[in-house]
Every structure is written in C-alpha cells, then in structure tokens.
Amino acid sequence: MLLEVEDLRVHYGKIEAIRGISIAVDEGEIVTLIGANGAGKTTTLKTLSGLRRVTSGSVRFAGEDITGVAGHKRVTLGICQAPEGRGIFPGMTVMENLDMGTYARKSPDHAADLDRVLTLFPRLAERRKQSGGTLSGGEQQMLAIGRAMMARPRLLLLDEPSMGLAPLIVQQIFQILKEINDQGTTILLVEQNATQALQLSDRAYVLETGSVIKSAPAAELLDDPSVREAYLGGAAAH
Amino acid sequence: MWNDFVTQFWPSTIDGLTNGSIYALVALGYTLVYGVLRLINFAHSEIFMIGTFASLFVLDWINISGPQTGLALVGVLLMMLAVSMAVSGGSAVLLERIAYRPLRKRGASRLAALISAIGASFFLQELFAIWQGRDQLSIPRVMDKEVLFNIGSGQVRNDKLLVVVAAILMMIALDRFVNGSRLGRGIRATAQDPDTAVLMGVNIDRVVLVTFLLGGMLAGVAAMLYGVFFELTQYNVGFLLGIKAFTAAVLGGIGNIRGALVGGLALGLIENYGASFFGSEWLNVVAFSVLVLVLMFRPTGILGENLQRARA
Numbered sequence: 001m002l003l004e005v006e007d008l009r010v011h012y013g014k015i016e017a018i019r020g021i022s023i024a025v026d027e028g029e030i031v032t033l034i035g036a037n038g039a040g041k042t043t044t045l046k047t048l049s050g051l052r053r054v055t056s057g058s059v060r061f062a063g064e065d066i067t068g069v070a071g072h073k074r075v076t077l078g079i080c081q082a083p084e085g086r087g088i089f090p091g092m093t094v095m096e097n098l099d100m101g102t103y104a105r106k107s108p109d110h111a112a113d114l115d116r117v118l119t120l121f122p123r124l125a126e127r128r129k130q131s132g133g134t135l136s137g138g139e140q141q142m143l144a145i146g147r148a149m150m151a152r153p154r155l156l157l158l159d160e161p162s163m164g165l166a167p168l169i170v171q172q173i174f175q176i177l178k179e180i181n182d183q184g185t186t187i188l189l190v191e192q193n194a195t196q197a198l199q200l201s202d203r204a205y206v207l208e209t210g211s212v213i214k215s216a217p218a219a220e221l222l223d224d225p226s227v228r229e230a231y232l233g234g235a236a237a238h
Numbered sequence: 239m240w241n242d243f244v245t246q247f248w249p250s251t252i253d254g255l256t257n258g259s260i261y262a263l264v265a266l267g268y269t270l271v272y273g274v275l276r277l278i279n280f281a282h283s284e285i286f287m288i289g290t291f292a293s294l295f296v297l298d299w300i301n302i303s304g305p306q307t308g309l310a311l312v313g314v315l316l317m318m319l320a321v322s323m324a325v326s327g328g329s330a331v332l333l334e335r336i337a338y339r340p341l342r343k344r345g346a347s348r349l350a351a352l353i354s355a356i357g358a359s360f361f362l363q364e365l366f367a368i369w370q371g372r373d374q375l376s377i378p379r380v381m382d383k384e385v386l387f388n389i390g391s392g393q394v395r396n397d398k399l400l401v402v403v404a405a406i407l408m409m410i411a412l413d414r415f416v417n418g419s420r421l422g423r424g425i426r427a428t429a430q431d432p433d434t435a436v437l438m439g440v441n442i443d444r445v446v447l448v449t450f451l452l453g454g455m456l457a458g459v460a461a462m463l464y465g466v467f468f469e470l471t472q473y474n475v476g477f478l479l480g481i482k483a484f485t486a487a488v489l490g491g492i493g494n495i496r497g498a499l500v501g502g503l504a505l506g507l508i509e510n511y512g513a514s515f516f517g518s519e520w521l522n523v524v525a526f527s528v529l530v531l532v533l534m535f536r537p538t539g540i541l542g543e544n545l546q547r548a549r550a
Contacts, residue, residue, distance in 0.1 A: 049437055075439035087434030089427055100427055103420070104439025151438070 001060075002027045002186050003048070003155055008057035010040075010047050017043045019210035020057065025155065030177070030187045032218065034194040034231050035207035041190040042084050044207070045159050048188075049081045050074050062154070075104040078154035082144035082161065084190075090133030094124055097132045097143055101150025110150060117146040120176050138169040145173070149180065156180065158189045162196065174200050194231050198222050206231070239515055246514035248392030251507065256398040256467065258506020259405035263460035264483030265490070265498035266412065267330070267453030273429040273493040274449045277348060280355040281337065283480020284362035285330045285454050289461025290471035291366065292325035293318045294377050305382045314380050315400075318465065323458035330454025331447060333358055339446075367473035374472045377465045401463045408459050409499050412452065416495060421448055429493065478522070482509075485529040491539030500540055 003025040010018035050071030162170040191197035206214035337358040416422040427435040490501025512524030
C-alpha cells in the first residue's frame with residue numbers, strides 16, 4: 001500500500017472532526033472519498049498534508065510512518081495537494097504559481113515538468129504571464145492541479161476539483177486526471193458530487209460525520225441504491 | 239503662510255525626502271511582518287532604537303570622536319552599518335522567538351500577539367533606560383556636513399544625500415530579494431495563502447524568521463542613517479519615529495513593499511510642507527492628521543495591499 005491511514009482521529013478545538021477513519025490507497029489507484037458537507041473529507045486531506053494535528057491513529061506513506069512529519073516536508077516525500085478552493089496565489093502569475101510547485105526541490109530543474117504540465121493543460125501556456133487571481137474558475141483548477149504536478153508527487157490529493165465549475169469543464173478536468181493517473185500518479189480524490197468521480201475511480205469510501213460507513217469498488221457504489229439516493233442525486237447514474 | 243511655503247519649498251522638499259527615507263526603511267519592517275503574519279509588530283520601533291545604540295557603541299569601541307574623511311570615513315560608515323544591521327536584525331529574530339512564536343504555536347489570537355508586542359516594546363525601552371540612562375546621548379559626528387549643490391533655494395548636504403541614496407539602494411535590494419529569490423517567493427506565497435504555501439513545501443517558521451530578520455536589518459540601516467544625520471539617540475527614540483513609520487506603512491498600503499517607500503517619502507514631504515505652511519510646531523499634527531485621513535477615506539492606502547493582493 002502507498003498510503004495507509006489507521007484509526008485516525010482529528011479534533012477541531014473540542015469537536016472531533018474525524019472519528020477513527022481507516023483508509024488505504026494502493027500504488028496506481030484512483031480512490032475517492034465521498035460524503036456530504038461536514039463529513040470530514042477536507043479535514044482528512046488536510047491531515048494527510050500535515051495541516052492538521054492528529055489526535056490519535058497513524059498515517060503511513062510508502063511504508064514510513066509520517067503521522068508527525070511537518071506539512072512542508074511531505075511534498076519532498078511525494079505527497080502534494082490541490083486544495084479546496086484551489087489555493088491559487090492571486091498576486092503571482094501563472095508561471096510563478098507553477099514554479100511554487102517546485103519550491104521543495106532545492107535545485108528546481110523543472111523544464112521537463114513544465115513541459116508535461118503545459119501539455120496536459122495547454123490553456124495555462126496561453127495564460128503564462130497573467131496573474132493567478134484573474135483566471136476563470138476552470139483555469140484556476142487546472143493551475144492548481146498543474147502546480148501540484150510540478151512537485152512530481154507519487155500521491156496527488158485533490159479536494160473537490162469540480163467545485164463551482166460547468167459540467168463540460170469538469171468532464172475535461174476528469175479526463176486529464178485519468179491521463180495523469182495513466183502516467184503513473186496515484187490519486188486520492190474528495191468529491192461531493194460524486195457520479196463523475198466514481199466513474200473515474202477504482203474504489204471509494206463513503207464518509208459520514210467523521211467515520212467511514214462504506215467502502216467498495218467504485219462501480220459497486222454507483223449501483224448501490226442507498227448511495228445513489230444520498231450522494232448521486234437519486235437519478236440513474238450512468 | 240503661503241509665502242513661507244513658497245520660499246521654504248525646496249528646503250522642505252529636501253528635508254522631507256531625507257526624513258521620509260528613514261520612515262520608509264522602518265515602515266518596511268511593519269509592512270513585511272504584517273504581510274506574513276497579519277501582526278502589527280509594535281516593538282519594531284525598539285528594534286530601531288537598539289540599532290541607534292549599536293551605532294553609538296561601535297563608534298565608542300573603535301574610538302571615533304571626530305569627523306573622518308576619505309577611506310577612513312567609508313570604513314567607519316560601513317562598520318556602523320554592518321553592526322547596526324546585525325544587532326537590529328538579531329534583536330528582531332530574538333523578539334519573534336520570545337514574544338511571538340510561543341503564542342503562534344498555541345494558536346493564540348492576534349490580539350494576544352498585539353499585547354505581547356506592546357509589552358515587549360515597553361520592556362526594551364525600560365531596559366535601555368535603566369542601562370543607558372534616560373537622557374539624550376549624542377552620537378559623535380563622523381562626517382563633515384557640506385553643501386554639495388543647490389536645488390532652487392534648497393541646499394543638498396552630503397549627509398542628506400547619503401540617507402536618501404542608501405535608503406533607495408536598500409529598497410532595490412529588498413525588492414530583488416522578495417521577487418527574485420527562492421525564500422522571497424516563500425515569503426510572498428505565505429503572505430498570499432499560508433496553508434497552500436505549506437502544501438508547496440514552504441517552511442512557515444523559516445519564512446517568519448527571515449521576515450523578522452529582514453525587517454530588523456532594514457531598521458538597523460535606518461538607525462545608522464539616523465545616527466549620522468541627527469547625531470543623537472535616547473531610550474525612547476523609536477517611539478515617535480516608529481509611529482510615523484507605521485503611519486507611512488498604512489499610508490502606502492500596509493503589506494505592500496513599494497507602498498512603504500511611497501508612504502515614507504510622502505509622509506516626510508507632507509509633514510515638512512505642512513510645517514512650512516503652518517509653522518514647524520505643527521509638523522507632528524500634520525503627520526498624524528494624515529494617518530487619520532487615510533484611515534477614514536482610503537484605509538487600504540495609496541497602493542493598497544500588494545504582498546498578498548486580495549487574499550480571500
């Protein structure tokens with residue numbers, strides 16, 4: 001397993017936001033966490049990136065216990081995240097934002113990475129000199145994913161990449177995620193509107209109020225009436 | 239009034255730019271720390287004060303009590319500069335370690351940090367008052383003050399020119415560092431979105447340390463120039479100057495590096511023009527009226543926030 005989370009508990013002040021979650025992601029997989037608002041999806045990703053302190057439980061990455069490793073050191077280990085709300089640096093240009101993805105490497109020999117990202121997202125090449133704050137939502141999401149890819153992650157964490165985007169753009173972005181995965185990057189995805197995410201994924205976990213209530217291959221969850229009722233808008237999924 | 243203003247225009251301009259350069263250098267320290275931590279470091283004025291004492295001590299140690307010329311003068315100035323920058327920079331880092339970092343690590347509110355800042359400010363002032371006395375101390379003159387040339391009726395003196403040129407060089411160096419170096423990118427990223435900066439591998443603690451170090455070093459430059467120009471210091475020398483530098487930072491747009499330069503020079507000019515218009519006893523009244531007016535009508539300052547630009 002590339003990522004193994006065991007009995008993870010995380011508190012927000014006195015509130016227990018994550019109540020003993022165990023999840024695992026294998027090398028090469030796309031795994032999705034689905035669940036309603038407040039289920040603990042974003043907190044889980046933030047904890048995996050080291051932005052939240054763990055109350056108890058453990059996180060292992062590539063066989064190493066990283067539970068207590070500082071957030072800024074996790075990029076070098078191979079974990080990078082495109083966060084909720086995209087986290088674009090508004091006062092930096094598209095190129096400067098992309099460069100930030102290579103910040104953790106002392107010698108940013110990133111010509112090849114840049115090539116790859118601009119091939120995945122040709123739109124970013126056109127916008128190169130524009131400041132991040134002036135991009136459209138879809139472009140910002142592309143920039144967030146591209147920036148994370150600049151870090152050469154083994155595990156790419158994505159928090160709601162479809163948020164606030166038109167269906168056509170979401171489709172385009174998911175297509176690119178498939179490509180990124182085919183090229184060898186493992187992906188852990190968080191989504192609220194889960195139909196497309198499940199179609200893309202190998203497996204998924206369903207989160208409810210800080211706990212995993214279901215875990216199954218994605219195809220199975222797409223056909224599960226209770227999941228469909230709660231998370232896929234009820235209607236037929238395919 | 240109007241006639242005074244006209245006859246005093248060029249001298250006021252020159253004095254305004256000289257004072258404004260010192261304000262601008264100190265203002266940078268407020269603006270840098272605010273940009274990264276959203277904290278007004280009210281003890282920054284004491285970092286400046288410590289720098290003026292460092293300049294005084296260094297002259298004492300190397301036994302300089304009269305004006306120098308040529309290479310000896312350059313050597314003395316560089317030595318004052320190096321020591322002031324090192325002492326002020328070091329003090330700023332220590333201040334962050336002792337007064338702010340423990341609070342930050344416990345997730346204390348910004349108000350708690352602000353109170354800690356004010357406490358540190360009093361502590362440092364009183365420390366120097368007890369150690370060096372409460373009287374004004376004179377800093378020996380290291381350079382003969384000569385008029386180099388005239389602009390209109392204004393005389394450009396060598397020490398004033400030194401202040402302005404040194405300040406501008408420091409600004410350029412800082413701008414280069416923040417926009418061109420890796421750590422500078424880390425500072426900008428942290429200012430714009432600290433959480434995402436961590437996701438990209440930015441070590442926030444190091445960014446904060448470097449920010450305080452830079453601010454402190456620039457205050458050290460200001461302190462050394464102040465020593466050469468005004469030739470005096472006192473335990474509370476940072477108080478009024480600190481508030482004015484803070485005003486300059488707000489005037490230019492707090493968090494905005496170029497704004498600190500613009501704000502500093504603008505404040506220096508406005509207060510000197512004001513003084514020539516209403517009489518010199520009105521200088522400080524004019525300066526702080528500017529602060530009130532800016533806060534009322536344009537709270538984001540002349541250039542607005544820029545280090546972070548519209549952070550959500």
